[in-house]
Amino acid sequence: MEKRLIKKDALAGIAKKMAGDLLVWAPVKREDNVLFDTLGKTDEPFFAYLNSKNAPKNVFFPHTETLMKYTHTAKGMVFSSEVNKADQSVLFGVRPCDAHSFALLDKLFDQEKYQDGYYISKRQNNTVIALACVKPPYASCFCTSVDGEPVGSEGADILLTDIGGDYLVEFVTTKGEKLAPYFGDSKVDAAADAKKSEIAVKAKEAITSKIPAHEVKPILDKNFDNPFWNTIHGKCLACGTCTYLCPTCHCFDISDEVKGSDGIRLRSWDSCMFPLFTKETSGHNPRSSQKERWRQRTMHKFKYYVDMFNAIACVGCGRCVMSCPVNLDIRKVVEDISKL
Amino acid sequence: MQNPYIPYPVVVDKIITEVDTKDIKTFRFKFVNPEDEQKYAYIPGQFGELSIFGKGESPIGIASSPTQKGYVEFTVQKAGVVTTALHEMEEGEVMGIRGPLGNSWPLEFLEGKNIVIVGGGFAFTTLRSLINYAIHEDNRKRFGNITVIYGARNPGLLLYKDELIEWGKRTDLNLNVTVDKGDATWKGREGFVPTVCKEVAPSKENAVAVICGPPIMIRFTLPVFFELGFSKENIITSLEMRMKCGIGKCGRCNVGSKYVCKDGPVFSLAELDKLTPEY
Numbered sequence: 050m051e052k053r054l055i056k057k058d059a060l061a062g063i064a065k066k067m068a069g070d071l072l073v074w075a076p077v078k079r080e081d082n083v084l085f086d087t088l089g090k091t092d093e094p095f096f097a098y099l100n101s102k103n104a105p106k107n108v109f110f111p112h113t114e115t116l117m118k119y120t121h122t123a124k125g126m127v128f129s130s131e132v133n134k135a136d137q138s139v140l141f142g143v144r145p146c147d148a149h150s151f152a153l154l155d156k157l158f159d160q161e162k163y164q165d166g167y168y169i170s171k172r173q174n175n176t177v178i179a180l181a182c183v184k185p186p187y188a189s190c191f192c193t194s195v196d197g198e199p200v201g202s203e204g205a206d207i208l209l210t211d212i213g214g215d216y217l218v219e220f221v222t223t224k225g226e227k228l229a230p231y232f233g234d235s236k237v238d239a240a241a242d243a244k245k246s247e248i249a250v251k252a253k254e255a256i257t258s259k260i261p262a263h264e265v266k267p268i269l270d271k272n273f274d275n276p277f278w279n280t281i282h283g284k285c286l287a288c289g290t291c292t293y294l295c296p297t298c299h300c301f302d303i304s305d306e307v308k309g310s311d312g313i314r315l316r317s318w319d320s321c322m323f324p325l326f327t328k329e330t331s332g333h334n335p336r337s338s339q340k341e342r343w344r345q346r347t348m349h350k351f352k353y354y355v356d357m358f359n360a361i362a363c364v365g366c367g368r369c370v371m372s373c374p375v376n377l378d379i380r381k382v383v384e385d386i387s388k389l
Numbered sequence: 390m391q392n393p394y395i396p397y398p399v400v401v402d403k404i405i406t407e408v409d410t411k412d413i414k415t416f417r418f419k420f421v422n423p424e425d426e427q428k429y430a431y432i433p434g435q436f437g438e439l440s441i442f443g444k445g446e447s448p449i450g451i452a453s454s455p456t457q458k459g460y461v462e463f464t465v466q467k468a469g470v471v472t473t474a475l476h477e478m479e480e481g482e483v484m485g486i487r488g489p490l491g492n493s494w495p496l497e498f499l500e501g502k503n504i505v506i507v508g509g510g511f512a513f514t515t516l517r518s519l520i521n522y523a524i525h526e527d528n529r530k531r532f533g534n535i536t537v538i539y540g541a542r543n544p545g546l547l548l549y550k551d552e553l554i555e556w557g558k559r560t561d562l563n564l565n566v567t568v569d570k571g572d573a574t575w576k577g578r579e580g581f582v583p584t585v586c587k588e589v590a591p592s593k594e595n596a597v598a599v600i601c602g603p604p605i606m607i608r609f610t611l612p613v614f615f616e617l618g619f620s621k622e623n624i625i626t627s628l629e630m631r632m633k634c635g636i637g638k639c640g641r642c643n644v645g646s647k648y649v650c651k652d653g654p655v656f657s658l659a660e661l662d663k664l665t666p667e668y
Contacts, residue, residue: 163638302639303639
């Protein structure tokens with residue numbers, strides 16, 4: 050595949066130029082946070098960020114999304130599907146862990162049977178440009194334990210790596226290559242390639258937080274009833290912050306909203322950490338306490354997803370670790386499981 | 390490709406109040422667009438999402454059999470927001486149904502075998518679908534003896550009363566209806582489902598038991614079948630969970646690595662043993 054070199058300070062200009070032609074999602078400062086948002090004319094992309102507060106999964110799987118609209122008419126109820134063909138868009142400058150999460154979400158939403166058109170249309174019409182982590186953004190980053198790499202391109206169409214004064218631009222897919230004209234025509238020499246390889250190795254070594262993510266699968270297979278599960282959830286507030294920020298969490302609710310004679314059916318993010326998530330009308334709740342919910346979340350990421358798709362549903366971004374209000378740490382949980 | 394989140398519009402064609410307490414009704418739906426009936430081709434044991442605009446959706450087993458052409462039926466207990474709204478609907482109103490969803494009763498596995506169908510209370514709906522399918526003239530020869538054991542708390546709570554009378558007249562169906570406690574006019578059998586299963590004592594030879602009922606009934610019925618020598622592979626049941634999307638995505642009905650909505654709701658006891666006990 051093609052490669053290019055661009056000057057470091059040219060990146061924001063390229064994103065803005067692209068935003069003139071396409072819908073561009075880029076990291077922007079919003080109040081105290083850096084978030085991925087659509088780049089407006091007055092917005093300045095902020096590529097010197099560590100990682101965004103929220104995972105950018107909302108680009109393909111919005112917090113709230115209309116599934117269908119309906120209206121009461123004299124002839125009765127009329128309703129219509131809401132899968133509009135998504136605009137061509139670019140997700141500019143996501144971290145490799147978040148790009149990796151899209152490859153994982155694809156496995157669920159883009160299965161052979163029951164294709165999720167809402168997710169797929171947005172994903173297919175989007176080009177993901179990843180921005181490599183030449184230094185680990187946070188001490189809590191652990192991507193290398195869950196099949197990720199700080200300078201990795203899994204789930205991305207283009208990978209940008211800071212190799213000093215320049216960014217090395219690697220077009221990973223043909224979809225990515227279509228955006229090549231935005232990146233000029235400076236050829237890449239062997240030295241730039243070598244430099245990138247060297248940076249990639251160093252970046253990987255710099256990720257010092259490690260968890261035995263692969264090792265726990267056979268242990269989880271056998272320890273559904275282990276008393277260990279009684280020991281994690283005690284201080285959990287069931288706030289759902291972990292699942293809200295998680296790049297791979299994808300549970301949702303479906304609800305109706307009515308205004309006059311019109312209405313919409315929505316899906317919105319939901320959380321397996323919420324007590325009502327599985328509660329049935331009869332009052333029966335298969336996951337009746339926070340213990341079962343913590344077990345579900347842990348098992349879903351490190352066992353169930355592996356059973357279903359042969360992939361761990363965690364990308365090691367560390368958002369759940371950093372933002373948990375009571376300092377529950379999935380790394381510690383996995384570590385403890387490995388010792389069962 | 391059909392968007393799996395969008396329901397087919399249906400007209401409420403007929404509403405039948407099934408029980409004395411009036412909180413269980415059978416709803417017969419006809420498709421607004423006749424071509425949708427073809428797309429809704431289902432197998433007994435599958436379920437659908439009943440969709441009432443402005444209220445939401447509720448996952449309910451399909452109570453009619455695919456041999457009944459021109460309509461689909463669901464028997465629904467009034468319980469939550471959606472089912473209460475459904476119970477307030479009138480014939481002629483338009484709503485939606487999604488599906489058919491989930492796997493089904495294992496018809497191919499049942500073929501050539503004797504079938505023992507055990508149902509309790511309100512959980513008889515998809516079993517009714519299976520019975521009507523199996524006794525249909527096109528299908529009856531594909532199955533061996535069919536034994537049905539069906540119980541309710543009292544005579545007023547029996548579903549499909551007219552059909553029970555018709556089935557009772559058949560010589561190719563061994564029907565055993567029981568109530569926990571009869572009333573002044575009840576001339577039939579009295580006794581709990583597990584006891585009746587013991588009395589009827591269906592043979593395990595070339596037989597499969599299909600059991601659906603409240604947890605308490607299941608708990609006492611299973612030992613009877615184990616004693617009769619039925620293996621866990623030959624006992625089939627159906628699970629209920631809170632299912633929203635119905636297509637294995639929204640994450641509510643995970644039982645271990647399986648989604649009840651997509652991989653179930655029908656499982657053999659042998660399969661259930663491999664699942665985590667979280668249902």
